[in-house]
Structure formats: C-alpha cells, structure tokens
C-alpha cells in the first residue's frame with residue numbers, strides 16, 4: 332500500500348513537471364507579477380503598460396517552460412526559462428515567426444565563415460566578437476548548468492537578430508521589439524534599425540537622416556501617428572516614410588512583412604552587386620510603397636539613377652579590382668600566407684566593404700553625400716592612389732599587365748594619359764558622360 336502511494340506521488344510529480352499547464356496554478360502565475368513588481372519594478376511597469384498586459388498575456392505565458400527544455404529551471408514554484416525565442420513568440424504570433432525564419436535577418440548569426448569574423452578573431456579577439464559582431468548579428472547562446480538561469484554569461488545577454496538559441500530556433504524578436512513594452516510605436520521608428528544599420532560599412536541610419544525623408548520625419552514626428560493600431564502609409568500617415576515603412580510595414584495593397592528582403596531588387600553589400608532572384612517582383616513591392624506618395628515617373632527615375640550608380644561601381648571599380656585580387660591569389664603573389672597580413676588586402680577590403688557599400692546605399696536611399704563624398708570619391712581615390720600602386724609594388728607581371736591595359740585602353744580609366752583641358756572639353760561636349768549611357772538600367776545591355 333505504501334509503495335503504491337509513493338508510486339502515485341512520484342507519477343503525479345513527473346506528470347506535473349512535464350506539463351506546465353497542469354503543474355502551475357493561477358496563483359503561482361499571479362505571484363510572478365506581485366513579486367516582480369517589487370524585485371524588478373521597471374520591468375514590471377514596462378509590461379503593465381503593454382498591449383500584452385491589456386490582453387492578459389502574463390510573465391508565465393512567455394517565460395513558462397517545460398522541465399525538459401535545456402534552459403528550464405525551477406523558480407518560485409514553476410519551471411521557467413529566461414530566454415523567450417521566436418519559437419515562444421510564434422506560439423501566439425505564428426505568421427510573424429514564419430516570415431522571419433527564412434529571412435536574412437534570422438540567418439545573420441551564421442557569420443563564422445566570413446572575412447569579417449576572421450578579422451574579429453585574428454585582429455581583435457573573442458571578447459570583441461561577443462560585444463561587437465554578435466551583439467548585432469547574434470551569437471550562439473550556450474548552456475551553463477552552474478549558472479542560476481542556466482545561460483552562460485559569456486554568451487548571454489545577447490539580442491542579436493540572428494541569435495542561435497538553445498531550443499534550436501534562430502533569431503531574436505526582441506532585436507527590434509524592445510521588451511517589456513513590445514510597443515508598436517517604437518518599432519516603427521528609424522532608431523530601432525539604427526542600433527545595427529549604421530557606421531562605416533552600412534550607414535543606412537545616417538543616410539536616412541540626411542535624406543528628405545529623414546528631414547520630414549524629424550520635423551513632423553508628432554504627425555506620424557506612430558501609436559495607431561493600423562499604420563498604412565498614405566492612409567494613417569503621410570508626411571514621411573521610415574525604414575519600417577519602406578521595408579516592412581503595410582501599404583494599402585501589401586500586408587506587413589517580417590522578411591526584410593521582400594522588397595529588395597539588388598544586393599548592394601556584396602563585393603560586386605548582383606540582382607536578387609525574382610528581382611522584378613521585389614522591385615514592384617518596394618515601388619508599391621513609393622506609390623503611396625509619389626508619381627510613377629518620379630520613383631522610376633530614382634531607380635534609373637540607382638541602377639546607374641550600381642553599374643558604375645560594378646563595372647569601373649569592383650570588377651577590375653576583384654579580377655586583380657584573383658590574379659594575385661592565383662599566382663601566390665600576396666606577401667605572407669595569412670590573409671590580411673599585407674596592405675593590398677586591407678585596401679581592397681575597404682574598397683568594397685566600406686566606401687563601395689556607402690556609395691550604393693547612398694544612391695538607394697537618397698543620401699547624396701554618401702553616394703559621392705563618402706562613397707565613389709573615396710572608392711576612386713583609393714583605387715587609383717592606394718590600391719593600384721600597392722599592387723604594382725608586388726611585381727606580379729600578369730597583374731601589372733592587366734593594370735597597364737586598364738589604364739591605357741579602357742575609356743573610363745585612361746584619363747591619366749590625357750591633359751586637363753581636353754578632359755574638360757569632353758565634359759562640356761558630353762562625350763565623357765556618354766561613356767556611361769548604357770548603365771541606367773537594371774540589366775546591362777538590355
């Protein structure tokens with residue numbers, strides 16, 4: 332009889348532990364709030380004023396966990412987990428989670444193979460990879476069973492957008508939706524994206540601020556209707572678009588998307604820009620946003636200018652410098668065996684990864700200073716007066732012959748052999764401009 336009782340108790344315990352809904356009473360769930368109101372008051376009030384609290388979504392609804400989850404721990408009568416991953420949010424917001432999972436954002440944590448990661452670990456060291464790269468991209472969160480919340484301190488806190496979570500899911504919804512308010516108004520503002528999209532290699536935030544769109548936004552924030560439940564451009568607000576407007580938010584014809592690539596026709600961050608698969612549809616999606624405020628001829632003119640700049644960068648600088656690097660690598664002409672242990676690789680890297688991107692991003696988002704002074708101006712100066720001279724010093728005959736041919740026979744590059752007066756005359760007559768005539772279309776030669 333006694334053994335049966337013990338068995339019953341044990342079975343009950345196992346069942347309770349495996350199924351949180353059964354084990355955790357409303358009273359236990361309610362205590363999360365009453366106690367945390369004292370323990371972590373700020374966090375409690377952020378939650379209390381949120382849409383979640385209004386809709387009765389409580390601490391336990393997000394933090395509750397099954398005992399079997401790798402990061403679950405017993406806390407005040409319930410198994411909970413500190414991390415709340417896209418899998419957890421997706422239990423109630425499935426559409427958002429499904430759209431987010433296949434996006435580049437969700438994959439942003441898979442960077443260890445990249446040259447960027449090589450630099451972080453070789454030039455820098457692991458501490459900076461954690462607080463730098465991984466704080467934007469997301470790191471792999473490790474389990475440490477000796478930690479009170481089971482999360483290894485070196486790997487968490489982390490809210491990088493492509494975080495690799497212990498439950499197997501990828502990403503962090505709170506990369507954009509700041510907890511515990513999870514407030515719509517906040518995520519519609521450019522500041523949300525500006526945590527990551529700024530700086531020398533992708534200055535979208537700075538470009539936005541200098542654009543007419545940014546100027547209008549900061550002048551009229553109070554007219555942006557940021558708190559509105561519905562936020563359709565051209566209907567619920569109209570003074571200016573934000574990052575969210577163009578890339579994610581709804582138009583009268585398109586729902587909100589959590590796939591940030593859904594409206595991009597180019598890849599403007601690659602060493603040489605390429606059109607995306609299905610670029611026409613993606614371009615239509617973006618133009619559908621512009622349409623809410625501009626006429627067709629106006630935004631199509633903008634795209635023509637963007638295509639022109641992108642081909643200018645590709646054809647004049649990106650392809651030749653990439654080809655030169657290919658020759659040097661093939662012939663083993665780069666000094667030392669470790670990557671980046673010589674000037675040439677650094678100059679080439681910044682050419683496409685810094686100034687080359689800035690130019691393209693400036694052209695895409697109406698930032699003239701980034702297109703030229705921070706962009707092609709620096710690409711050109713560094714190409715002619717840093718990259719080429721540094722390559723020539725290596726004495727690779729094939730590379731030097733390629734450079735000689737480029738500077739002598741390519742009409743975009745043979746200006747050094749001419750005199751200023753003739754070049755100015757060619758500008759006046761339009762002859763120099765004609766060299767680029769074919770560039771103002773997405774696909775060259777069409």
Ligand code: HEC
Pocket residue numbers: 359360362363364366367370390391394395406407409411412413479480
């Ligand atoms: C009796 C008070 C009390 C109750 C009830 C309580 N907590 Fe806590 N909780 C704490 C304290 C104390 C900490 C540790 C705070 C610290 O480290 O500064 C904590 C920490 C946490 C953490 C963070 C753990 C970490 O360090 O990463 C989470 C998440 C959490 N509680 C959620 C909950 C949830 C969900 C409930 C309801 C099931 C709950 N708490 C109930 C007192 C309480």
Ligand code: HEC
Pocket residue numbers: 363364367371374375378383388389390391392393394413414415416489490505510511513
């Ligand atoms: C809508 C889901 C959601 C709700 C509701 C929620 N949280 Fe959280 N909470 C999160 C997310 C997301 C994180 C970030 C964890 C991560 O890195 O994944 C977090 C982190 C935390 C942390 C650790 C981070 C810190 O700042 O100390 C504590 C403690 C915490 N929550 C307590 C609570 C308490 C207490 C409540 C109820 C008053 C609550 N949470 C309600 C989603 C939620």
Ligand code: HEC
Pocket residue numbers: 382383386388392393415416419420421422423424504505508513514515516
């Ligand atoms: C238990 C279900 C549940 C979970 C889990 C949950 N939410 Fe929610 N969420 C809701 C409900 C209900 C609403 C209010 C109704 C609506 O807007 O859909 C809401 C609203 C929102 C809103 C709109 C807020 C506003 O200002 O209108 C955002 C953003 C959001 N949730 C994000 C998240 C994120 C991110 C997570 C995970 C960290 C999460 N939610 C987890 C149920 C949940």
Ligand code: HEC
Pocket residue numbers: 435442445446447448449450451460463464465466467468526527528529530532533599600601
């Ligand atoms: C301030 C946030 C931030 C930091 C810090 C950061 N990145 Fe990034 N990274 C981004 C953003 C944003 C993009 C996307 C740029 C774009 O599309 O214009 C990006 C792009 C990349 C890409 C290109 C991905 C692709 O699809 O082409 C790689 C690889 C990368 N980063 C690796 C790293 C590594 C490694 C580090 C650390 C050495 C690092 N990043 C530091 C925000 C950051």
Ligand code: HEC
Pocket residue numbers: 417420421424427428431436492503504505506507508515518519562575579580581587589591
């Ligand atoms: C790149 C930033 C970003 C990330 C990451 C992100 N969101 Fe959002 N989310 C937004 C923006 C911007 C909006 C607001 C769109 C609007 O109202 O115009 C939004 C809106 C929402 C809404 C309200 C939807 C509606 O129809 O009103 C929910 C719910 C939501 N997100 C959940 C999530 C969940 C769950 C995740 C993680 C799987 C997530 N978000 C990740 C930017 C993001």
Ligand code: HEC
Pocket residue numbers: 434435436438439440466467468490491492506507518523524525526527528574575578579591592593595
């Ligand atoms: C926590 C950092 C972070 C935040 C916040 C963030 N992003 Fe990103 N974003 C990235 C990184 C990293 C990438 C590059 C991912 C990759 O390709 O590996 C990226 C890529 C993108 C891309 C290119 C997608 C593609 O398919 O090529 C767009 C567009 C974008 N982000 C828009 C936004 C917008 C709009 C917001 C704000 C609503 C935002 N992002 C917020 C880090 C962030």
Ligand code: HEC
Pocket residue numbers: 521524525528535536537539544572573574575577578594595596597598599600601614617692695696
């Ligand atoms: C007026 C609309 C508009 C606004 C506002 C806007 N963008 Fe863009 N963005 C674009 C267009 C157009 C492109 C290029 C689209 C294409 O490739 O067809 C682009 C491209 C991008 C890319 C892709 C770069 C790459 O490497 O391919 C990222 C990332 C991005 N924007 C982020 C942002 C962020 C962050 C903000 C706010 C600070 C922002 N955008 C504001 C229209 C906008």
Ligand code: HEC
Pocket residue numbers: 542543544547564565568569570571572576577617618620621622623624625630633634697
């Ligand atoms: C919410 C309305 C709105 C949306 C959506 C919008 N714009 Fe604009 N745009 C404006 C306003 C307002 C101006 C400033 C007009 C002026 O200069 O008098 C502007 C200016 C411009 C300019 C001129 C920049 C300059 O320096 O003179 C271009 C180009 C442009 N927009 C392109 C686009 C493109 C492309 C899209 C879609 C990807 C877009 N806009 C989406 C409102 C919008």
